[in-house]
Amino acid sequence: MFKKLLGLNLKGLQIAFFAGSSVGAVLGCLAGIGMGATLGALFAPKAGRELRGDIKDKANEFAGIAKEKGMELASVAKDRGMELAEVAKEKGMEFADMAKEKGMKLKGKISDRIEDLKEAV
DSSP: OHHHHHHSOHHHHHHHHHHHHHHHHHHHHHHHHHHHHHHHHHTOOOOHHHHHHHHHHHHHHHHHHHHHHHHHHHHHHHHHHHHHHHHHHHHHHHHHHHHHHHHHHHHHHHHHHHHHHHHHO
8 A cells, every 4th residue: 555655646645645534534523423322322311300400409509609699799899888988088078178278278368368458448
């Protein structure tokens, strides 16, 4: 067989190679189909009632996990909200104090101007 392949030109070698690849691919597909059918028969689905029970159990399990995670997230959100509310309160008080201080300075300047105008008249 090798003598025949060596006697062929490059194009012939490519054809022989691809033909071999195709045969191997077809055989691989057939083997995979056979193995899949065998495994499918071994691990056939459960009866309807049993399968529905398993699905219900898994759904309840996931619902419990989701509820637990939801409660954890709600707790974290509540704590974070309280922290942010405290920060906002502090910043609001700082802003109010600053505004009051600026207002007092402005009031003092206006009072000084009024006194200057009274003296000028």
